[in-house]
Amino acid sequence: MSTTETEATPTEVIVLTESATVKVAELLEQEGNPELALRVAVRPGGCSGFSYEMFFDSDIAGDDVTATFGAVRVAVDPASASLLQGATLDFKDGLQEAGFSINNPNASRTCGCGNSFS
Numbered sequence: 001m002s003t004t005e006t007e008a009t010p011t012e013v014i015v016l017t018e019s020a021t022v023k024v025a026e027l028l029e030q031e032g033n034p035e036l037a038l039r040v041a042v043r044p045g046g047c048s049g050f051s052y053e054m055f056f057d058s059d060i061a062g063d064d065v066t067a068t069f070g071a072v073r074v075a076v077d078p079a080s081a082s083l084l085q086g087a088t089l090d091f092k093d094g095l096q097e098a099g100f101s102i103n104n105p106n107a108s109r110t111c112g113c114g115n116s117f118s
């Protein structure tokens with residue numbers, strides 16, 4: 001396994017690759033609030049049934065599933081956790097691909113935009 005790919009352990013709903021961890025840490029530092037976590041959620045909608053949502057959040061509920069990768073804390077609500085189990089968040093910064101992407105083994109179908117799945 002390379003340094004940019006990892007597998008989720010049973011207690012981790014989603015895993016951040018090294019490149020995603022570095023990029024999210026940079027973005028968190030720019031926010032200037034050490035209480036913020038990266039919230040990853042699944043919401044109904046999109047062209048395939050569900051869509052991913054990612055944002056910084058300081059309101060971490062007691063039933064959220066949390067994990068820490070380096071300086072990055074990740075929070076996932078219980079409803080999204082089952083849909084994200086074993087997923088990997090990656091970040092690429094290249095000519096062909098740029099931005100964050102989620103590799104989700106639970107997605108049976110994705111759309112062309114890469115933000116929606118079923």
